[in-house]
Amino acid sequence: MATASIVRCTKCAKNAGTITCEGCSAKFCRRCFDNHRQDLSKELDNIVYEHDMLKQELEKPNENGTHPLLKQIDNWRKESIDKINQLADRCRTDVVKLIDDNKNQLVDRFRKITNTIRDSRSDENYDDRHLKMWITQLKELKDELIKPSNVHVEVDKQQPSWIQKIIVREGSHQQEEVNDSKL
Ligand SMILES: [Zn+2]
Ligand SMILES: [Zn+2]
Incomplete structure (x- = not known):
């Protein structure tokens, strides 16, 4: 049993x-x-x-700016602007230094022209050709002062993705459907 x-x-x-x-x-x-x-x-x-x-x-x-996705955009904006500001500051420092260097050279060249003109004038040792030469030299100095030939600011085309664009995409959200009939 x-x-x-x-x-x-x-x-x-x-x-x-x-x-x-x-x-x-x-x-x-x-x-x-x-x-x-x-x-x-x-x-x-x-x-x-x-x-x-x-x-x-x-x-x-909806409160303005509080959604994480909006925060993400704000962060991107801030980081991109920071990048731009930092690079602009660096480039400005470089240009100021190069302009200063250039100006010092111009002052030297200008002093030589001054002396030549002064001497020629006191000695009355000049003619039309000298006048023409000095006009040219002074114009060159002026041009160089406004637009220094040793400094260029240009876009660096080697680095197209330095600041990466963001985009908003509408995608299919894979929703897990809870099937009530299974219960
Ligand atoms: Zn149970
Ligand atoms: Zn029990």
């Missing part, structure tokens, strides 16, 4: 597991089953709380 084996409660492993939970298929004794229901009830409370929080978020009016 075979002894009917008693299925023990999965929770307390002491009493007989007489009630099966449909959800997790575990077998419980009455007391443990009640506890299990209480646990599920607490879990549901948590879910309802999360649900209510989300509802509040959804009902809140």
Whole structure:
């Protein structure tokens, strides 16, 4: 005669597991089953709380600039502007130095012209050709002062992606659909 084996409660492993939970298929004794229901009830409370929080978020009016995606754009803007400012500052420093160097050379050249003109004038040692030469030399100095031939500012075409453009894309959000009929 075979002894009917008693299925023990999965929770307390002491009493007989007489009630099966449909959800997790575990077998419980009455007391443990009640506890299990209480646990599920607490879990549901948590879910309802999360649900209510989300509802509040959804009902809140859009505040300007607070969305993470907008923050992302703002960050890109700031980082790009910072990059531009830093490079512009560096280039300005370089140009100021080169212009200064250039000016010092021009002052030297100008002093020589001054001396030549002064001497020629006092000695009355000049003619039309000298006048023409000095006019040319002074014009050259003036041009060089306004537009120094040793400095150029130009776009570096070697580096087209120095500041990378951002774009906004509308993509398919892969929504995981919860199929209620499965439950
Ligand atoms: Zn039990
Ligand atoms: Zn269960």
